Amino acid sequence: MSSIGGYLKRNKKRHLGELAELLSIPSVSTDPAHAADVVRAAQWMQARLQRAGCSTAEIHRTKRHPIVYGEWVGAANRPTILVYGHYDVQPVDPLELWRTPPFEPTVRRGKIFARGASDDKGQVITHINALEAHLQGGGCPLNVKFLIEGEEEIGSPNLEAFIKRNRKKLACDAVVVSDTAMLAPDTPSICYGLRGLTYAEINVRGTARDLHSGTFGGTVANPANTLSRMLATLKDARGRIAVAGFYEKVRPIARAERRRIASLPHSDREFARSFGAPRLDGESGYSTLERIWCRPSLDVNGIWGGFSGEGAKTVIPAEAGAKVSMRLVPDQSDAEIFRKIKRHLTQVAPPSVQVSVRSLHGGDPWLTAPDHPVMAAGGRALKRAFGREALLVREGGSIPVVSTFDRLLKVPALLLGFGLHDDNLHAPNEKMELSNFYRGIETSAYLMEELAADGTAEPPRRRSGPAKPAARRARRGRVYSGK
Numbered sequence: 001m002s003s004i005g006g007y008l009k010r011n012k013k014r015h016l017g018e019l020a021e022l023l024s025i026p027s028v029s030t031d032p033a034h035a036a037d038v039v040r041a042a043q044w045m046q047a048r049l050q051r052a053g054c055s056t057a058e059i060h061r062t063k064r065h066p067i068v069y070g071e072w073v074g075a076a077n078r079p080t081i082l083v084y085g086h087y088d089v090q091p092v093d094p095l096e097l098w099r100t101p102p103f104e105p106t107v108r109r110g111k112i113f114a115r116g117a118s119d120d121k122g123q124v125i126t127h128i129n130a131l132e133a134h135l136q137g138g139g140c141p142l143n144v145k146f147l148i149e150g151e152e153e154i155g156s157p158n159l160e161a162f163i164k165r166n167r168k169k170l171a172c173d174a175v176v177v178s179d180t181a182m183l184a185p186d187t188p189s190i191c192y193g194l195r196g197l198t199y200a201e202i203n204v205r206g207t208a209r210d211l212h213s214g215t216f217g218g219t220v221a222n223p224a225n226t227l228s229r230m231l232a233t234l235k236d237a238r239g240r241i242a243v244a245g246f247y248e249k250v251r252p253i254a255r256a257e258r259r260r261i262a263s264l265p266h267s268d269r270e271f272a273r274s275f276g277a278p279r280l281d282g283e284s285g286y287s288t289l290e291r292i293w294c295r296p297s298l299d300v301n302g303i304w305g306g307f308s309g310e311g312a313k314t315v316i317p318a319e320a321g322a323k324v325s326m327r328l329v330p331d332q333s334d335a336e337i338f339r340k341i342k343r344h345l346t347q348v349a350p351p352s353v354q355v356s357v358r359s360l361h362g363g364d365p366w367l368t369a370p371d372h373p374v375m376a377a378g379g380r381a382l383k384r385a386f387g388r389e390a391l392l393v394r395e396g397g398s399i400p401v402v403s404t405f406d407r408l409l410k411v412p413a414l415l416l417g418f419g420l421h422d423d424n425l426h427a428p429n430e431k432m433e434l435s436n437f438y439r440g441i442e443t444s445a446y447l448m449e450e451l452a453a454d455g456t457a458e459p460p461r462r463r464s465g466p467a468k469p470a471a472r473r474a475r476r477g478r479v480y481s482g483k
Contacts, residue, residue: 363400
């Protein structure tokens with residue numbers, strides 16, 4: 001590895017320059033005005049895969065944004081990994097809160113600031129750089145494929161169909177994903193669980209047009225008032241979600257896992273201070289990390305209706321709306337939870353308004369065994385790069401494609417995150433620590449060696465997978481909750 005280590009040191013400046021070049025492309029997938037920029041980012045990824053030494057680097061069109069596929073498969077009779085990531089980014093609003101322009105990458109205090117720095121451009125190209133380092137050093141010890149999409153931030157609507165059509169092309173022994181965070185600075189972590197997601201939009205309509213609140217006030221339902229009352233019914237005073245049947249399939253946290261989570265280096269005080277909260281809040285009876293990783297949540301992400309401009313306007317709005325997200329845990333499912341919240345909102349709405357609830361996107365939770373052989377290889381790679389043992393963590397966010405890979409490709413997934421929880425994902429001033437970026441490249445290069453040394457990356461199927469209902473877990477003879 002010494003020759004590869006030297007290569008990475010000699011190319012640090014170039015790797016940073018390439019990252020800045022990619023970050024300067026405003027590939028905001030949700031905004032039609034940036035459709036051409038998304039294509040430009042896909043083309044950049046294709047060219048970078050070619051320069052790294054991939055024998056195949058393709059752009060595949062979808063109904064919306066393209067998917068980039070690349071591969072180097074020159075290691076005969078050796079394992080194959082599939083690296084997944086995304087090149088699209090979130091919108092930058094509110095723009096006025098950015099210290100420097102979001103698509104003009106800026107280095108300050110050992111960090112690079114730009115939209116997409118940590119989520120996920122900075123993380124996914126660590127693996128491209130690692131493959132290049134191996135190839136420049138004489139050859140890669142295993143085969144590497146890349147699947148890099150441009151729709152992750154809008155729910156990956158076209159990715160599953162692509163995977164179904166291309167199972168043979170994507171065949172591998174393990175999937176590697178770097179789109180998560182470490183528990184703390186200089187604390188390498190391996191993620192063994194992700195929460196799922198149900199994202200819904202609610203619209204409440206009262207009248208055909210806005211009305212004068214003096215002439216009509218007290219005679220018609222105000223959609224903004226009504227929506228507020230409806231949203232208030234979703235949670236009780238203890239922080240529990242008050243939708244009928246919501247917790248029916250929530251898997252209890254095993255005692256061993258609760259002990260392991262409690263042993264992790266975490267401070268509620270420091271956590272709250274890191275994002276300016278006066279104090280923490282949430283479901284009673286659980287620690288902060290348990291609430292984030294192992295318990296479901298429900299949050300209003302946006303709400304609108306009526307007049308909100310400068311000054312006063314006495315109006316009853318004709319309609320009001322909100323966007324609500326629910327993070328799911330084993331053994332909940334997106335489809336079932338959406339049906340339950342839709343039924344709840346429909347039942348609590350008064351007959352004086354019309355209510356519509358639609359699903360925007362979602363995905364199921366995922367959980368694997370912490371002692372999985374592929375996880376062990378990841379732990380060894382992280383220890384070589386960071387000089388300390390990796391911690392086992394879950395992630396409160398959602399990467400729906402991870403459970404899709406398990407279901408369609410039937411291979412284990414390894415989640416190696418190089419971001420931090422204060423990287424301001426989806427918020428102004430997103431950043432990535434450059435030390436993590438460089439050590440991420442090292443970790444990926446070491447991982448390729450560790451998995452190749454094992455001879456095969458595919459362990460017994462019963463030891464990995466998406467969250468399964470209890471009956472199915474029993475049939476498979478394995479509990480996934482960390483025992």
